[in-house]
Structure formats: structure tokens, C-alpha cells
Amino acid sequence: MNVVALVSCVLYLVLLWWITSKSMQRYKAGTADIFSACVSGSGDSLRSAIRELTHSAAVGLNINMFDIDGNTPLILAAANGHVEICQRLLREGARVDVPVFGDSRPMRNCLLLYVRRRWTALHIAAHRGHAGVVRVLLQAIRAAAGRVESGAMRLADPDAYKDAVKDTPLHVAARAGHDEVVSLLASTFPTWADERNSRG
Numbered sequence: 630m631n632v633v634a635l636v637s638c639v640l641y642l643v644l645l646w647w648i649t650s651k652s653m654q655r656y657k658a659g660t661a662d663i664f665s666a667c668v669s670g671s672g673d674s675l676r677s678a679i680r681e682l683t684h685s686a687a688v689g690l691n692i693n694m695f696d697i698d699g700n701t702p703l704i705l706a707a708a709n710g711h712v713e714i715c716q717r718l719l720r721e722g723a724r725v726d727v728p729v730f731g732d733s734r735p736m737r738n739c740l741l742l743y744v745r746r747r748w749t750a751l752h753i754a755a756h757r758g759h760a761g762v763v764r765v766l767l768q769a770i771r772a773a774a775g776r777v778e779s780g781a782m783r784l785a786d787p788d789a790y791k792d793a794v795k796d797t798p799l800h801v802a803a804r805a806g807h808d809e810v811v812s813l814l815a816s817t818f819p820t821w822a823d824e825r826n827s828r829g
Contacts, residue, residue: 667702667718670711679721692721699730707750707766710759715750719769725751726789746792748801755798755814758807763798767817787818795826 663682666674682690693701703723706714719725728747746752751770754762774785790797799821802810815822 663702664696664700664705667705667711667714668709670706670709670714672713672717675714675717679717690721692718692723693727695730701727701750703727703750704729704753707754707759707762708757710754710757710762712759712761712765715762715765719765725749725766725769728792729753746794746796748792749790749798751790751798752792752796752801755802755807755810756805758802758805758810760807760809760813763802763810763813767813771817787820790818791824794828795824797821797824800824800826 662674662678666672666678679690679692693703695701696705700708701723703715703718703725704727706718715723726749728749748756751763751766754766770785787797797814797818799811799814799818802814
């Protein structure tokens with residue numbers, strides 16, 4: 630009787646380890662795929678990664694997860710100017726107001742402006758002059774303004790888009806000289822034109 634119980638426990642642990650390792654391998658491959666799809670702009674790769682992560686028994690899909698550098702999939706797609714990828718991520722529930730997450734590498738955090746200042750996808754797209762991406766992100770923000778749940782209200786709050794030095798995406802776009810982006814941002818958030826950052 631004790632031998633049967635011992636063998637059953639050992640087999641259970643081996644089976645549990647095997648299932649977990651297979652699921653985690655699939656999860657790691659899927660997360661790597663979703664981030665690389667957002668960088669490259671491959672819609673097919675993104676669909677495949679989302680499908681893989683959605684059907685993963687171990688983890689599931691968190692579309693706002695961070696990569697090793699503290700970027701979300703939406704931040705990577707916005708930084709690279711991929712309008713269609715941004716639209717798909719927003720349909721899947723990506724949040725525009727999630728900032729880059731600083732990691733444990735102090736030199737990287739110190740040197741990279743967007744990490745140090747905790748920029749959102751909207752800041753990064755504005756900085757790089759990706760007007761199409763800015764337009765898509767602003768549409769998502771306007772759509773959230775009509776909803777009443779607390780997450781949507783934060784998404785529509787202009788103060789949610791101030792970075793660590795109180796720069797709005799409008800400040801960032803104006804400094805970078807992207808007139809079309811400045812116009813888009815000023816028409817959606819006219820109060821940003823009067824905002825002051827920590828430098829005045």
C-alpha cells in the first residue's frame with residue numbers, strides 16, 4: 630500500500646513537471662513571438678502569438694505584459710510606427726496609459742530618456758513622429774472617454790499621460806518638431822497647450 634502511494638506521488642510530480650515545462654516553453658515562445666511581431670510589424674506573427682498565448686493552459690494572455698526591457702507590446706508597435714499592429718493590440722485590450730517599466734539595470738534606466746521619464750506608447754509615437762499611430766491611440770482614448778468603468782476613466786484622463794517630469798505627449802512632439810502630431814494632440818487635448826512641466 631505504501632509503495633503504491635509513493636509511486637503514485639512520484640508519477641504525479643513527474644506528470645506535473647512535464648505539463649508545466651511544456652506549457653512554460655510554449656508561453657516563453659509565445660511571449661517572445663508577440664514582442665518580436667510588434668517590433669517587426671508582422672500581423673500574421675502577432676495573430677499566431679495571440680492565439681498561442683490565449684490557448685496556453687498555464688498562463689493565458691496578458692496583452693499589457695512587459696518584456697525584459699520594460700516595454701509592452703503596444704509600446705514596441707507604437708515605437709516602430711506599426712498602425713495595424715497597434716489597432717489589433719488595442720482590440721485585444723492593450724492600454725495606452727501604461728508607461729515603460731524601468732528595470733533593475735540602473736545605467737540603462739539612467740541613459741534612456743523614455744525609461745527614465747516613464748513614457749507611454751503615446752509619448753513614444755509622438756516623439757518619433759508616427760502620426761498614424763498617434764491617431765489610432767487617440768481614437769482609443771476618445772472611445773474610452775464614453776465608458777464609465779474606472780479603467781476607462783483613467784485612460785481618458787489627460788493627467789494620465791504626464792511623464793515623470795510632467796511632460797505630455799504634446800510637449801514631446803513639439804520639442805521633436807512633428808507639426809502634424811502636435812496638431813492631432815492639441816485638437817484632442819487642448820488643455821495640454823497650457824500645461825507646464827517640472828521645468829516650467
